[in-house]
Amino acid sequence: xxxxxxxxxxxxxxxxxxxxxxxxxxxxxxxxxxxxxxxxxxxxxxxxxxxxxxxxxxxxxxxxxxxxxxxxxxxxxxxxxxxxxxxxxxxxxxxxxxxxxxxxxxxxxxxxxxxxxxxxxxxxx
Amino acid sequence: xxxxxxxxxxxxxxxxxxxxxxxxxxxxxxxxxxxxxxxxxxxxxxxxxxxxxxxxxxxxxxxxxxxxxxxxxxxxxxxxxxxxxxxxxxxxxxxxxxxxxxxxxxxxxxxxxxxxxxxxxxxxxxxxxxxxxxxxxxxxxxxxxxxxxxxxxxxxxxxxxxxxxxxxxxxxxxxxxxxxxxxxxxxxxxxxxxxxxxxxxxxxxx
Numbered sequence: 001x002x003x004x005x006x007x008x009x010x011x012x013x014x015x016x017x018x019x020x021x022x023x024x025x026x027x028x029x030x031x032x033x034x035x036x037x038x039x040x041x042x043x044x045x046x047x048x049x050x051x052x053x054x055x056x057x058x059x060x061x062x063x064x065x066x067x068x069x070x071x072x073x074x075x076x077x078x079x080x081x082x083x084x085x086x087x088x089x090x091x092x093x094x095x096x097x098x099x100x101x102x103x104x105x106x107x108x109x110x111x112x113x114x115x116x117x118x119x120x121x122x123x124x125x
Numbered sequence: 126x127x128x129x130x131x132x133x134x135x136x137x138x139x140x141x142x143x144x145x146x147x148x149x150x151x152x153x154x155x156x157x158x159x160x161x162x163x164x165x166x167x168x169x170x171x172x173x174x175x176x177x178x179x180x181x182x183x184x185x186x187x188x189x190x191x192x193x194x195x196x197x198x199x200x201x202x203x204x205x206x207x208x209x210x211x212x213x214x215x216x217x218x219x220x221x222x223x224x225x226x227x228x229x230x231x232x233x234x235x236x237x238x239x240x241x242x243x244x245x246x247x248x249x250x251x252x253x254x255x256x257x258x259x260x261x262x263x264x265x266x267x268x269x270x271x272x273x274x275x276x277x278x279x280x281x282x283x284x285x286x287x288x289x290x291x292x293x294x295x296x297x298x299x300x301x302x303x304x305x306x307x308x309x310x311x312x313x314x315x316x317x318x319x320x321x322x323x324x325x326x327x328x329x330x331x
Contacts, residue, residue, distance in 0.1 A: 004193060005219040008170075008230045021230065035217055041191050044169055048233070090193075090217065114204045115221050117228040118254070 001115050003057050004089040007049050009115065011101035011108070015125050020101050022053040023108070027061045027097035035090045042086050043076040049089075058088045126157040129183040129214040134206065141202045143177040143259035147319040152240050152290050153184045155315040155326035159288075160188065166286065168192045168235035174226050174273060175199070177259055179207030179218070181238060186216030192236075197223040199254050225273050226280050235282050240290045241270040266295045274300065277329070278307050286330045288314070293323040304329045 011020030051071055058064040066084045075081055099108040099115055106123070109116050131145065156163070169192065173182035176196035186194040194211070196218060198204045204220045211218035221228065226237070242251060242259055243266040251263040262269055270289070277287055287309075291297045301311045309329040316325040 001221075002219050005195060005221070008233050009221070009228055010230050011228065013227045036190075038191065041169075041193070044167075045193070048169060112205060113208065113220075114201065115223075116201070117221055117223040118199065119224070 001094045001110055001113055002090055003054060003092060004045070004049075005115075006057050006094075006099075007054055009099065009117070011099075011104070011106060011117075013125055014101060014104055014106060014119065014123055017101060017103045020103060022050070022057065023099040023101060025057055025060050025094060025097065025099060027094045027110075029094075029096035030061050030063070031093050031095050032087070032091050033093055035086070037083060037086050039079065039082050042082045042089070045089070046071070046075065046085065054088065058092070061092070061094060063088055063092045126153060126160065126184050126188045128153065129180055129187065129210055129216075131178065131180060131210060131213075133209060133213045134178065138202070138206060139178075141256055142200065142206050143203070143256060145178050145180040147317070148240055148290055148324055149177075149180050151315060151317050151319075151324050152181050152238065152288065152326055155288065156181075156185060156188075156238070159314055159328065163189070163236065163286075166235060166284070170195065170234050171236040171238070172196065172226060172229075172234045173238040175203075175239060175241065175259070176207040176220070177203050177240075179210035181240065182207065182218060183211045183214050183216050185236075185238070186211060186218060187214055194218045195221070197221045197226055199224055199258050200256070203259075225269075226276060229280055231279050232282050234280055235285045237277065237281055237285065237287045239270070239273055239288070241273065242266070243270070243290070243292050243295055245294050262295070266292065267300070270295065270300070271303070274303050274307070277304070277309070283331065286328055289327045289329065291325050291327060293325075297325055297327065300327070
Protein backbone atom coordinates (compact mmCIF):
# COMPACT_ATOMS: atom_id res chain seq x y z
CA UNK A 1 0.00 0.00 0.00
CA UNK A 2 1.31 3.36 -1.06
CA UNK A 3 0.58 6.50 0.96
CA UNK A 4 -1.32 8.00 -1.99
CA UNK A 5 -3.80 5.13 -1.52
CA UNK A 6 -3.85 5.54 2.26
CA UNK A 7 -4.85 9.18 1.67
CA UNK A 8 -8.18 8.00 0.21
CA UNK A 9 -9.02 5.05 2.47
CA UNK A 10 -11.70 5.31 5.13
CA UNK A 11 -13.50 2.95 7.49
CA UNK A 12 -16.72 4.96 7.50
CA UNK A 13 -18.72 2.02 6.14
CA UNK A 14 -18.34 0.44 9.59
CA UNK A 15 -21.55 0.52 11.59
CA UNK A 16 -21.52 3.46 14.04
CA UNK A 17 -18.46 5.14 12.52
CA UNK A 18 -18.92 8.76 11.36
CA UNK A 19 -15.83 9.58 9.28
CA UNK A 20 -13.35 6.74 9.88
CA UNK A 21 -10.59 9.00 8.59
CA UNK A 22 -7.64 9.03 8.59
CA UNK A 23 -6.72 5.44 9.35
CA UNK A 24 -3.66 5.08 11.57
CA UNK A 25 -0.82 3.06 10.08
CA UNK A 26 1.20 0.53 12.00
CA UNK A 27 3.85 -0.82 9.63
CA UNK A 28 6.08 -3.79 10.33
CA UNK A 29 7.64 -3.92 6.85
CA UNK A 30 8.15 -0.86 4.63
CA UNK A 31 9.94 -0.98 1.28
CA UNK A 32 11.04 1.75 -1.10
CA UNK A 33 10.62 0.86 -4.79
CA UNK A 34 11.87 3.19 -7.48
CA UNK A 35 9.17 4.81 -9.64
CA UNK A 36 9.82 7.24 -12.53
CA UNK A 37 9.54 10.84 -11.31
CA UNK A 38 6.82 12.78 -13.06
CA UNK A 39 6.65 16.39 -11.77
CA UNK A 40 3.50 17.14 -13.80
CA UNK A 41 1.61 14.32 -12.07
CA UNK A 42 2.85 15.25 -8.59
CA UNK A 43 1.88 18.91 -9.12
CA UNK A 44 -1.57 17.83 -10.31
CA UNK A 45 -2.15 15.37 -7.46
CA UNK A 46 -1.04 17.53 -4.49
CA UNK A 47 -4.17 19.77 -4.45
CA UNK A 48 -6.32 16.61 -4.43
CA UNK A 49 -4.65 15.23 -1.31
CA UNK A 50 -5.30 15.77 2.36
CA UNK A 51 -1.79 17.11 3.01
CA UNK A 52 -1.89 16.83 6.78
CA UNK A 53 -3.02 13.20 6.56
CA UNK A 54 -0.09 12.50 4.23
CA UNK A 55 2.33 14.30 6.55
CA UNK A 56 1.18 12.35 9.62
CA UNK A 57 1.17 9.05 7.71
CA UNK A 58 4.68 9.59 6.31
CA UNK A 59 6.04 10.45 9.75
CA UNK A 60 4.29 7.50 11.38
CA UNK A 61 6.22 5.08 9.18
CA UNK A 62 9.54 6.93 9.40
CA UNK A 63 9.51 8.60 5.97
CA UNK A 64 8.48 12.14 6.87
CA UNK A 65 11.96 13.61 6.59
CA UNK A 66 12.05 16.87 4.60
CA UNK A 67 8.27 17.01 4.24
CA UNK A 68 6.87 20.38 5.42
CA UNK A 69 3.89 20.27 7.75
CA UNK A 70 2.11 22.85 5.62
CA UNK A 71 2.59 23.56 1.92
CA UNK A 72 3.85 26.89 0.63
CA UNK A 73 1.64 28.46 -2.08
CA UNK A 74 4.19 28.06 -4.90
CA UNK A 75 5.12 24.46 -4.10
CA UNK A 76 5.12 23.52 -7.80
CA UNK A 77 8.28 25.59 -8.39
CA UNK A 78 10.23 23.66 -5.75
CA UNK A 79 11.53 20.60 -7.60
CA UNK A 80 13.26 19.19 -4.52
CA UNK A 81 9.97 19.24 -2.67
CA UNK A 82 8.15 17.59 -5.60
CA UNK A 83 10.76 14.82 -5.56
CA UNK A 84 10.27 14.28 -1.85
CA UNK A 85 6.50 14.16 -2.30
CA UNK A 86 6.94 11.75 -5.23
CA UNK A 87 8.96 9.41 -3.04
CA UNK A 88 6.54 9.47 -0.15
CA UNK A 89 3.44 9.08 -2.33
CA UNK A 90 4.59 6.51 -4.87
CA UNK A 91 7.86 4.87 -3.85
CA UNK A 92 7.32 4.09 -0.17
CA UNK A 93 5.22 0.93 0.22
CA UNK A 94 3.78 -0.58 3.36
CA UNK A 95 4.17 -4.31 2.73
CA UNK A 96 3.07 -5.67 6.11
CA UNK A 97 1.25 -4.09 9.02
CA UNK A 98 -2.21 -2.85 9.72
CA UNK A 99 -4.55 0.13 9.53
CA UNK A 100 -6.65 1.20 12.50
CA UNK A 101 -10.03 2.94 12.43
CA UNK A 102 -9.69 6.14 14.50
CA UNK A 103 -13.15 5.75 16.01
CA UNK A 104 -13.79 2.05 16.58
CA UNK A 105 -10.22 0.75 16.83
CA UNK A 106 -11.06 -1.95 14.24
CA UNK A 107 -7.86 -3.11 12.57
CA UNK A 108 -7.40 -3.88 8.89
CA UNK A 109 -4.39 -6.07 8.12
CA UNK A 110 -1.98 -5.22 5.29
CA UNK A 111 -0.40 -8.29 3.77
CA UNK A 112 1.79 -8.53 0.63
CA UNK A 113 1.22 -4.78 0.26
CA UNK A 114 -2.56 -5.25 0.04
CA UNK A 115 -4.84 -3.77 2.73
CA UNK A 116 -7.75 -6.03 3.65
CA UNK A 117 -10.77 -3.75 4.05
CA UNK A 118 -13.36 -6.55 4.04
CA UNK A 119 -16.03 -6.36 6.73
CA UNK A 120 -18.38 -8.97 8.11
CA UNK A 121 -22.07 -8.46 7.43
CA UNK A 122 -22.64 -7.54 11.08
CA UNK A 123 -20.07 -4.71 10.82
CA UNK A 124 -21.64 -2.93 7.84
CA UNK A 125 -23.85 0.18 8.24
CA UNK B 126 -3.83 0.23 -26.44
CA UNK B 127 -1.53 -2.71 -25.88
CA UNK B 128 -2.59 -6.01 -24.37
CA UNK B 129 -0.62 -6.67 -21.19
CA UNK B 130 1.66 -9.68 -20.97
CA UNK B 131 0.26 -12.36 -18.70
CA UNK B 132 2.74 -15.18 -19.23
CA UNK B 133 4.01 -14.71 -15.69
CA UNK B 134 0.80 -16.27 -14.38
CA UNK B 135 0.74 -19.93 -13.42
CA UNK B 136 -2.28 -21.42 -15.26
CA UNK B 137 -3.31 -23.20 -12.05
CA UNK B 138 -3.97 -19.80 -10.46
CA UNK B 139 -6.92 -19.41 -12.83
CA UNK B 140 -8.70 -22.02 -10.69
CA UNK B 141 -9.10 -19.21 -8.17
CA UNK B 142 -9.14 -16.03 -10.29
CA UNK B 143 -11.22 -15.25 -13.40
CA UNK B 144 -9.11 -15.83 -16.49
CA UNK B 145 -9.26 -12.98 -19.03
CA UNK B 146 -11.86 -13.79 -21.66
CA UNK B 147 -13.81 -12.08 -24.46
CA UNK B 148 -15.55 -9.74 -22.01
CA UNK B 149 -12.21 -8.53 -20.59
CA UNK B 150 -10.91 -7.81 -24.08
CA UNK B 151 -14.14 -6.10 -25.16
CA UNK B 152 -13.70 -3.73 -22.23
CA UNK B 153 -10.09 -2.99 -23.26
CA UNK B 154 -11.25 -2.44 -26.85
CA UNK B 155 -13.95 -0.05 -25.60
CA UNK B 156 -11.39 1.97 -23.63
CA UNK B 157 -9.18 2.06 -26.70
CA UNK B 158 -12.07 3.32 -28.80
CA UNK B 159 -12.55 6.10 -26.24
CA UNK B 160 -8.84 6.89 -25.99
CA UNK B 161 -9.02 10.45 -27.34
CA UNK B 162 -11.93 11.30 -25.03
CA UNK B 163 -10.04 9.87 -22.05
CA UNK B 164 -6.80 11.64 -22.98
CA UNK B 165 -8.63 14.96 -23.00
CA UNK B 166 -9.78 14.23 -19.43
CA UNK B 167 -6.17 13.69 -18.36
CA UNK B 168 -7.37 11.53 -15.44
CA UNK B 169 -5.47 11.69 -12.14
CA UNK B 170 -7.09 8.63 -10.53
CA UNK B 171 -8.51 5.55 -12.23
CA UNK B 172 -10.16 2.69 -10.36
CA UNK B 173 -11.10 -0.75 -11.59
CA UNK B 174 -13.54 -2.54 -9.32
CA UNK B 175 -13.21 -6.33 -9.28
CA UNK B 176 -10.02 -6.36 -11.33
CA UNK B 177 -9.49 -10.16 -11.27
CA UNK B 178 -6.27 -10.95 -13.13
CA UNK B 179 -5.66 -7.21 -13.58
CA UNK B 180 -5.53 -7.30 -17.37
CA UNK B 181 -7.93 -4.36 -17.90
CA UNK B 182 -6.48 -1.91 -15.37
CA UNK B 183 -2.96 -2.79 -16.51
CA UNK B 184 -3.90 -2.06 -20.13
CA UNK B 185 -5.29 1.27 -18.93
CA UNK B 186 -2.14 2.02 -16.94
CA UNK B 187 0.07 1.25 -19.95
CA UNK B 188 -1.88 3.77 -22.03
CA UNK B 189 -2.02 6.37 -19.23
CA UNK B 190 1.36 6.57 -17.48
CA UNK B 191 0.25 9.95 -16.03
CA UNK B 192 -2.68 8.40 -14.16
CA UNK B 193 -2.50 6.69 -10.78
CA UNK B 194 -4.28 3.34 -11.07
CA UNK B 195 -6.05 1.52 -8.26
CA UNK B 196 -7.92 -1.73 -8.24
CA UNK B 197 -10.08 -3.65 -5.80
CA UNK B 198 -11.23 -7.22 -5.60
CA UNK B 199 -13.16 -9.14 -2.97
CA UNK B 200 -10.89 -12.12 -3.65
CA UNK B 201 -7.42 -11.70 -2.12
CA UNK B 202 -5.85 -14.02 -4.71
CA UNK B 203 -7.18 -11.74 -7.45
CA UNK B 204 -5.63 -8.72 -5.71
CA UNK B 205 -2.24 -10.46 -5.67
CA UNK B 206 -2.56 -11.40 -9.34
CA UNK B 207 -3.62 -7.87 -10.38
CA UNK B 208 -0.57 -6.44 -8.64
CA UNK B 209 1.70 -8.98 -10.34
CA UNK B 210 0.21 -8.34 -13.78
CA UNK B 211 0.71 -4.60 -13.35
CA UNK B 212 4.28 -4.99 -12.08
CA UNK B 213 5.15 -7.40 -14.90
CA UNK B 214 4.04 -4.73 -17.38
CA UNK B 215 5.75 -1.90 -15.47
CA UNK B 216 2.48 -0.26 -14.43
CA UNK B 217 2.27 1.47 -11.09
CA UNK B 218 -0.84 -0.07 -9.49
CA UNK B 219 -2.05 -0.23 -5.92
CA UNK B 220 -4.61 -2.85 -4.95
CA UNK B 221 -7.07 -3.21 -2.08
CA UNK B 222 -8.95 -6.28 -0.92
CA UNK B 223 -12.36 -4.65 -0.65
CA UNK B 224 -16.06 -5.03 -1.28
CA UNK B 225 -16.60 -3.01 -4.50
CA UNK B 226 -15.28 0.49 -3.58
CA UNK B 227 -16.87 0.95 -0.20
CA UNK B 228 -13.73 2.05 1.70
CA UNK B 229 -12.66 4.98 -0.48
CA UNK B 230 -13.25 8.65 0.26
CA UNK B 231 -15.78 10.52 -1.87
CA UNK B 232 -15.47 12.08 -5.34
CA UNK B 233 -11.91 11.00 -6.05
CA UNK B 234 -12.00 8.87 -9.16
CA UNK B 235 -11.91 10.42 -12.62
CA UNK B 236 -12.44 7.02 -14.25
CA UNK B 237 -14.15 3.95 -12.78
CA UNK B 238 -14.22 0.65 -14.69
CA UNK B 239 -16.35 -2.38 -13.82
CA UNK B 240 -16.70 -5.75 -15.49
CA UNK B 241 -19.27 -7.16 -13.08
CA UNK B 242 -20.31 -10.69 -12.27
CA UNK B 243 -23.12 -10.55 -14.86
CA UNK B 244 -24.30 -14.15 -15.17
CA UNK B 245 -27.94 -14.66 -14.13
CA UNK B 246 -27.90 -17.05 -11.15
CA UNK B 247 -29.84 -17.83 -8.00
CA UNK B 248 -29.40 -15.04 -5.43
CA UNK B 249 -27.76 -17.50 -3.03
CA UNK B 250 -24.91 -18.05 -5.48
CA UNK B 251 -23.65 -14.48 -5.48
CA UNK B 252 -21.97 -12.57 -2.69
CA UNK B 253 -19.02 -14.85 -1.91
CA UNK B 254 -15.29 -14.11 -1.94
CA UNK B 255 -13.97 -16.84 -4.25
CA UNK B 256 -13.98 -17.32 -8.02
CA UNK B 257 -17.80 -17.69 -8.02
CA UNK B 258 -17.89 -13.98 -7.10
CA UNK B 259 -16.29 -13.22 -10.48
CA UNK B 260 -19.32 -14.36 -12.47
CA UNK B 261 -22.39 -15.05 -10.30
CA UNK B 262 -24.67 -12.03 -10.60
CA UNK B 263 -27.89 -13.25 -8.92
CA UNK B 264 -31.27 -11.96 -10.17
CA UNK B 265 -31.01 -10.51 -13.70
CA UNK B 266 -27.23 -10.89 -13.20
CA UNK B 267 -27.51 -7.44 -11.66
CA UNK B 268 -27.37 -7.81 -7.88
CA UNK B 269 -23.73 -6.73 -7.58
CA UNK B 270 -23.93 -4.20 -10.42
CA UNK B 271 -26.91 -2.44 -8.84
CA UNK B 272 -25.04 -2.10 -5.54
CA UNK B 273 -22.16 -0.48 -7.40
CA UNK B 274 -24.43 1.87 -9.40
CA UNK B 275 -25.71 3.16 -6.09
CA UNK B 276 -22.16 4.18 -5.07
CA UNK B 277 -21.23 5.92 -8.34
CA UNK B 278 -22.66 9.38 -7.54
CA UNK B 279 -20.60 9.43 -4.34
CA UNK B 280 -17.31 7.96 -5.50
CA UNK B 281 -16.98 9.26 -9.07
CA UNK B 282 -15.53 12.76 -9.49
CA UNK B 283 -18.09 15.26 -10.78
CA UNK B 284 -16.63 15.30 -14.28
CA UNK B 285 -15.69 11.61 -14.11
CA UNK B 286 -16.66 8.75 -16.41
CA UNK B 287 -17.79 5.24 -15.53
CA UNK B 288 -17.38 2.26 -17.88
CA UNK B 289 -19.58 -0.79 -17.35
CA UNK B 290 -19.85 -4.07 -19.20
CA UNK B 291 -23.29 -5.67 -19.41
CA UNK B 292 -25.02 -8.47 -21.30
CA UNK B 293 -28.51 -8.33 -22.80
CA UNK B 294 -29.92 -10.50 -19.95
CA UNK B 295 -28.97 -7.74 -17.47
CA UNK B 296 -31.66 -5.53 -19.14
CA UNK B 297 -29.34 -2.62 -19.96
CA UNK B 298 -32.32 -0.26 -20.47
CA UNK B 299 -33.05 -0.50 -16.75
CA UNK B 300 -29.42 0.31 -15.91
CA UNK B 301 -29.54 3.33 -18.22
CA UNK B 302 -32.71 4.48 -16.44
CA UNK B 303 -31.18 4.00 -12.97
CA UNK B 304 -28.14 6.05 -13.99
CA UNK B 305 -30.37 8.66 -15.64
CA UNK B 306 -32.20 9.04 -12.33
CA UNK B 307 -28.81 9.63 -10.67
CA UNK B 308 -28.17 12.38 -13.23
CA UNK B 309 -25.93 10.55 -15.73
CA UNK B 310 -26.02 10.45 -19.50
CA UNK B 311 -25.07 7.21 -21.20
CA UNK B 312 -23.56 5.88 -24.41
CA UNK B 313 -22.91 2.43 -25.77
CA UNK B 314 -19.19 2.47 -26.54
CA UNK B 315 -18.94 -1.00 -28.08
CA UNK B 316 -20.94 -4.19 -28.43
CA UNK B 317 -20.09 -7.65 -29.59
CA UNK B 318 -21.84 -10.99 -29.88
CA UNK B 319 -19.78 -13.73 -28.27
CA UNK B 320 -21.28 -17.15 -28.99
CA UNK B 321 -24.84 -16.61 -27.73
CA UNK B 322 -24.03 -13.70 -25.45
CA UNK B 323 -24.59 -10.08 -26.48
CA UNK B 324 -21.96 -8.06 -24.58
CA UNK B 325 -22.12 -4.27 -24.38
CA UNK B 326 -19.82 -1.66 -22.87
CA UNK B 327 -21.61 1.45 -21.61
CA UNK B 328 -20.17 4.69 -20.39
CA UNK B 329 -21.91 7.03 -17.96
CA UNK B 330 -21.03 10.67 -17.43
CA UNK B 331 -22.68 13.93 -16.36
